[in-house]
Amino acid sequence: MNIVVAVKQIPDLQQIRIRDRRPVLDYVPCVLGDIDKSALEAAVELKESVQGRVIVVSAGNGEIEDTVKEALAAGGDEAVLVEDDTLADADSSVVAKVLAAAIRKIDDVGVILFGEGSADNYSGRVVSAVAADLGYPQVGYAKQIEVDGPLARVTRSLEDSDEIIEVPLPAVISVVSEIKEPRIPSVTSILKARKKPKAIYRLDDLGIEIPSGKNITTISNLAPVSERKGIVVKSVDELVKILKSERRLER
Amino acid sequence: MEFKLTKEQQLIQSVARDYAEKAIAPLIEEIVEKNEVPDEIIDGLKDLDLFALPISDEYGGAGAGYASYVLAEEQLSRICPGVAVIVSVNNVGAAAMSIFGTEEQKKKYLPMGTTGSGVFSFAFTEPGTGSDPKQITATADRDGDYYVLNATKRFITNSSYEGPIIVFARDTETGHINGYIVDKFCEGYSISEPWKKMGVRGAPLYDVYLKDVKIPKDNILGGPGQGFWILKVAMALGKIGISSIFLGAMLAAYEEGLTYATAKTHRGAPIAKFQAIQMAIADMFMKYEAARWMAYRIGYLADNAQDKGDILKDSAAAKIFITETAIDVARIALNIHGSYGLMEDYKISRVWKDVIFGSQVEGVSHLLKVLIAGEILKG
Ligand SMILES: Cc1cc2nc3c(=O)[nH]c(=O)nc-3n(C[C@H](O)[C@H](O)[C@H](O)COP(=O)(O)OP(=O)(O)OC[C@H]3O[C@@H](n4cnc5c(N)ncnc54)[C@H](O)[C@@H]3O)c2cc1C
Numbered sequence: 001m002n003i004v005v006a007v008k009q010i011p012d013l014q015q016i017r018i019r020d021r022r023p024v025l026d027y028v029p030c031v032l033g034d035i036d037k038s039a040l041e042a043a044v045e046l047k048e049s050v051q052g053r054v055i056v057v058s059a060g061n062g063e064i065e066d067t068v069k070e071a072l073a074a075g076g077d078e079a080v081l082v083e084d085d086t087l088a089d090a091d092s093s094v095v096a097k098v099l100a101a102a103i104r105k106i107d108d109v110g111v112i113l114f115g116e117g118s119a120d121n122y123s124g125r126v127v128s129a130v131a132a133d134l135g136y137p138q139v140g141y142a143k144q145i146e147v148d149g150p151l152a153r154v155t156r157s158l159e160d161s162d163e164i165i166e167v168p169l170p171a172v173i174s175v176v177s178e179i180k181e182p183r184i185p186s187v188t189s190i191l192k193a194r195k196k197p198k199a200i201y202r203l204d205d206l207g208i209e210i211p212s213g214k215n216i217t218t219i220s221n222l223a224p225v226s227e228r229k230g231i232v233v234k235s236v237d238e239l240v241k242i243l244k245s246e247r248r249l250e251r
Numbered sequence: 252m253e254f255k256l257t258k259e260q261q262l263i264q265s266v267a268r269d270y271a272e273k274a275i276a277p278l279i280e281e282i283v284e285k286n287e288v289p290d291e292i293i294d295g296l297k298d299l300d301l302f303a304l305p306i307s308d309e310y311g312g313a314g315a316g317y318a319s320y321v322l323a324e325e326q327l328s329r330i331c332p333g334v335a336v337i338v339s340v341n342n343v344g345a346a347a348m349s350i351f352g353t354e355e356q357k358k359k360y361l362p363m364g365t366t367g368s369g370v371f372s373f374a375f376t377e378p379g380t381g382s383d384p385k386q387i388t389a390t391a392d393r394d395g396d397y398y399v400l401n402a403t404k405r406f407i408t409n410s411s412y413e414g415p416i417i418v419f420a421r422d423t424e425t426g427h428i429n430g431y432i433v434d435k436f437c438e439g440y441s442i443s444e445p446w447k448k449m450g451v452r453g454a455p456l457y458d459v460y461l462k463d464v465k466i467p468k469d470n471i472l473g474g475p476g477q478g479f480w481i482l483k484v485a486m487a488l489g490k491i492g493i494s495s496i497f498l499g500a501m502l503a504a505y506e507e508g509l510t511y512a513t514a515k516t517h518r519g520a521p522i523a524k525f526q527a528i529q530m531a532i533a534d535m536f537m538k539y540e541a542a543r544w545m546a547y548r549i550g551y552l553a554d555n556a557q558d559k560g561d562i563l564k565d566s567a568a569a570k571i572f573i574t575e576t577a578i579d580v581a582r583i584a585l586n587i588h589g590s591y592g593l594m595e596d597y598k599i600s601r602v603w604k605d606v607i608f609g610s611q612v613e614g615v616s617h618l619l620k621v622l623i624a625g626e627i628l629k630g
Contacts, residue, residue, distance in 0.1 A: 187300035
């Protein structure tokens with residue numbers, strides 16, 4: 001049984017600058033988001049128990065072939081990619097359709113892992129849409145997964161409790177970052193990543209229909225303004241008093 | 252001409268950065284205090300193949316080349332130059348063996364410094380000379396199938412770790428300077444008390460004593476009479492490590508200066524609002540950028556040179572420029588801090604004591620300039 005991990009290439013968040021409350025993306029390299037790396041790490045661990053392969057799936061522009069090396073260095077066995085420049089800013093319904101079509105090309109799929117939301121937009125819409133498209137059950141917020149024959153036992157991290165459920169496979173499971181700390185890959189595994197098998201599809205190869213109009217329009221996407229209060233105090237006592245009145249000293 | 256890292260290089264850079272931030276940074280106080288790097292860090296570097304990046308994977312290295320090595324060493328040194336120095340000297344010894352060693356020597360010794368439990372040392376300096384190989388007084392006496400070595404070697408990095416040490420000594424019969432391969436801690440090998448270095452804390456530094464150390468006659472690196480040539484190549488490659496290490500220290504200084512300039516306020520505004528501080532920030536940026544591309548280029552040259560000795564002029568130039576610029580940048584960053592920069596609570600005080608090492612090791616600047624001019628005038 002194979003394990004699929006869907007990963008998304010995003011601009012390296014550490015290298016983004018904000019100008020006029022908008023991100024400046026020039027010269028910022030593409031990387032994988034941290035939750036996706038946690039999902040991958042969980043997949044690598046699961047692989048031991050199911051004796052399958054970890055197959056990384058991703059859709060994106062021409063850089064995706066390069067970006068996915070990071071996942072192949074960190075334990076992915078092969079990659080299935082959909083490469084098209086229009087995918088860079090495609091909306092989530094299109095991406096879900098594309099990913100579902102790519103996953104259909106893979107044999108013997110058992111578990112399909114996603115990060116709970118992408119590290120850039122965090123809309124979290126793709127997971128459900130892929131599950132619906134494939135007709136598989138979906139489980140969210142997984143912090144632990146065990147595969148037991150035709151079932152997966154999933155511990156879900158809910159706000160004030162954990163929930164353990166069983167789900168028949170194949171299933172789409174989205175994970176929270178605490179499921180696994182992503183590993184630091186070794187230099188040798190980075191150098192070997194380029195030799196791992198990759199299947200690269202164009203949109204036309206997938207036999208799906210992409211709606212021409214946009215379903216989703218982003219009206220505005222601005223960094224929050226952090227306003228300082230500009231309170232000047234004259235003594236420590238006064239500072240403590242203010243902090244207390246704002247209930248900031250209670251923890 | 253493309254000024255861009257490959258994806259692999261970007262990833263290797265972030266492996267080193269992540270490892271340095273996650274595994275080394277939390278221990279930095281302890282490393283500085285005890286002047287010792289915990290063994291688990293060396294093991295961790297070996298597990299990630301960061302310990303012998305340019306050495307061929309046939310012998311347990313990563314086979315990642317010198318351009319990647321520069322990137323990784325810069326990131327390690329940004330957090331802890333001491334750790335980066337251990338790696339750098341290991342790679343000088345291992346590279347000399349990769350280039351000049353026989354197949355048998357490589358099979359036996361290289362894995363010790365790549366995946367095994369050892370670390371290479373490279374012993375040239377003596378109490379009487381650090382710059383002039385002609386003045387070496389260590390001796391090797393031929394005795395049948397053996398050589399018997401006697402030497403006092405000064406300031407030898409990694410000499411407290413097990414593994415091979417390449418010792419430069421004079422064959423008393425032929426007068427040749429040769430590199431001899433010795434197993435550290437064999438009979439007759441001993442080390443001094445550790446030197447109490449003011450900076451680059453953690454990198455082990457001792458004097459090494461060889462008293463009638465007996466080694467098989469085949470333990471000459473590269474055969475008799477090649478000592479000078481080996482030194483030239485090893486020094487050319489060693490300067491790549493030193494350039495990267497002081498580039499990393501410079502980056503640390505730059506970051507500290509910049510952070511302080513934006514965090515420290517005067518009359519409610521960050522001091523970065525002052526034009527004088529802005530000049531300082533621009534200066535740090537300019538100097539770091541110039542140094543960085545010089546360092547990256549020297550890695551590239553090493554990867555593309557058939558004969559690594561050919562890059563000596565360029566690697567000497569990079570080494571002088573980068574080590575001296577590191578001092579400039581640290582000085583600027585310290586100025587931005589005012590008196591706070593002199594306090595041990597501020598990282599810049601430590602970086603200041605680190606950067607001063609660059610110009611004094613692996614060839615002092617004066618001599619290297621003579622060497623560079625010599626090459627240029629040769630035409
Ligand atoms: C942290 C650290 C680690 C080290 N690790 C190693 C190691 O692993 N292995 C090793 O072999 N060594 C090592 N060394 C030693 C180091 O490489 C030498 O100390 C260095 O090369 C300088 O030699 P010296 O101190 O003997 O200086 P000298 O050669 O005595 O030079 C002193 C001064 O005289 C000037 N001078 C000397 N000769 C000339 C000349 N011909 N023309 C013009 N000026 C001249 C120099 O410029 C310098 O200013 C290490 C040193 C340190 C601090």
